[in-house]
Amino acid sequence: MPAAETSESLAYSPAPADRRLLRIAMIGQRGLPATFGGIEHHVAHLGRRLAARGHEVTVYCRSNYVSERWDAVDGVRLRHLPTVGTKHFDALAHSLLSTVAALADRHDIVHYHALGPGLCAPLPRYLSRARVVQTIHGHDDRRQKWGGMAKAVLRGARWLSEHVPDAVIGVSGEITDEYALVRDRPTVHIGNGVERPVPAASPDPVIRHGLFPGKYVLFVGRLVPEKAVDLLLKAFSGVKGDVRLAVVGGSSFTDGYVSRLNELAAADPRVRMLGYVYGDELASLYRHAAVYVQPSHLEGLPLALLEGTSYGLPTIASSLGCHREVIAEEGPGGRLFREGDEGHLRDVLVRVLGALDDEREGARARAEDVLGRYSWDVAADRTESLYHSLLAAPARRR
Template identity: 80%
Template sequence: MPAAETSGSIAHSPASADRRVLRIAMIGQRGIPATFGGIEHHVAHLGRRLAARGHEVTVYCRNNYVLERPATVDGVRLRHLPTLGTKHFDALAHSLVSTMAALADGHDILHYHALGPGLFAPLPRYLSRARVVQTIHGRDDRRQKWGGAAKAVLRSARWLSERVPDAVIGVSREIADEYARLRAHPTVHIANGVERPVSAVSVAPVLERGLAPGRYVLFVGRLVPEKAIDLLIRAFRDVPGDMRLAIVGGSSYTDEYVQELHALAAGDPRVRMLGYLYGEDLASLYRHAAVYVQPSHLEGLPLALLEASSYGLPTIASSLGCHREVIEEEGPGGRLFREGDHEHLRDVLVRVLSSLDAERGSARTRAEDVLARYSWDVATDRTESLYRSLVAAPERR
């Protein structure tokens, strides 16, 4: 059966009237303040909204994520704990340390984010009275950057995620429905959100990077194989004209893949590799782009696609189910191409770039629809209601 849409029974359960202050632990994210990483932005948005409602929210941060280590951010308590800063052990080591610290801190809710960190969910599930929630942000066990041993560990994490948590949240309907077919415990769909962007953004960051407003195609994200940036570069090389391609992002323990991308980009002087950008610089790149492309082979529900849509950018995305959820009806302002087909992507790019005025007009209408459907306030309402329903439930046996 499909996963619960939490605007239904859970969001309006009697538990939602409970005003008890909850002690909530967030585990699995790198940390906040968020720089790169969709999970980090997700936790930052939820955490500050839950804290503003009076809950005691603690985010367990890796000590190698950001240089600054404030004690609190936006009312959220931060605990900076050590990790092993390697590709294979970074998330797992920190999640174990964070789980032990959270158990000692006596939280009502331990909320794990992503598959790998959930390997340690059995500890609070069976050794404490805390309720365990796990948000599945994507199919991490299928990511190309992992070798055989790492994928085996993540498949074990996947098996546990289907059985251990008191509740599982899927950020897309596709993920939530997949889990709902496998689990006896609650599984709900709570989508990511997006905020309305400011209308006036300086063009200086665009000009400083050798770009012209309205004359570049944009991609934003970690440079990892499943994002298929190589496919985008290959497709763009066959697009005629002087339009540029701006790629915003950097390595995530994927240095070899990033080197391959730089080699590909070197073959076309129109391609700009810009590294990670944040804040006003990133907002400027979004605001002044011509088109946004999400070429991924694998996704959960990409925040970058939501953000690009919120700016009223014409978007082009691969035909993954989660992308179809955002775009809904393929047409002007929201185009799809066959996943993995760089020739089809090239054709769609040429089509969109040749009729930008019509694409932009429809994209502005789509922006309002995306802002209405993907709200962090609604996501917080539904997450809080889920927490309360779990805390109000009878004691586990």
């Protein structure tokens, strides 16, 4: 759930005369306007940039995501379709309806996001002339919230994602390399992006939450087991002093896990469980934090880590490969701890909080590095080029 964004220019040059304008369907995201969810923000950033270049972008939205029923956002056409609002059928039911609607709309590109929605990819791949693209945002088949049957279905979705799409996009180099080993069709790395944050943000929302500017550790994300917020709460309990911990996020069909987190938080009066927070309020929490922590067991490429770094916050992350891609070289402003190691996370927290001046100096340089390496404009350029290259290739057998 990215923070408030600066209003940057979308005045892109029009597509060259030899490049046709495309009709693009986006399927798999919950919908727009984006509130919580990294995939939703990914689609929002990508979609509005492609629409600004003249392409017709349609985002298929779940009726249970937002209360508004807008026809368009930032030039992106929205189609609201019903779904089955349960843990196991929400994404699949909506993706099937969206795929049928997309076939009727005769798009040039049908672009799926995440593993589960890609179960429907064989329909446009074999029943239409549309080119099928799938972006892999993470290892959905390994998430702890799924039971045995759901994991089996997602393993099937993983196999389909390896064999069906005309092209696969990995948001991290780690994901892309995994797919490149098993695919003989285009497999490309197009990372997430981050925008330069607002230069100033009022501390009032921070103070209202019982926090003090520069005196709290921040986590932002869905409260699901693979984010390892329980590990963070346990490690933080061993950090002495008046520093506080702000946990921003809520349940994603994980109410039992969230209840356990609330029990851990209740044992430490310094912890603030804030729920989902958006816009200017979230920008304020980023802007005035002392440290950002990403303790995850499993990730694709977390937008929150990119955002925390873009604000010039000293960041601490688990030793996952995708986190190492962001924290390219460990040092002041960017620290890693052994994934799953509560004691090591506690030690790193104590060390960073005890040397904040040096850590902040290093974090400012890292902010510019991340803003240079992770660009939504570059992501849109590469995605658009991929679409055109697929359509320029010889027609495939159906």
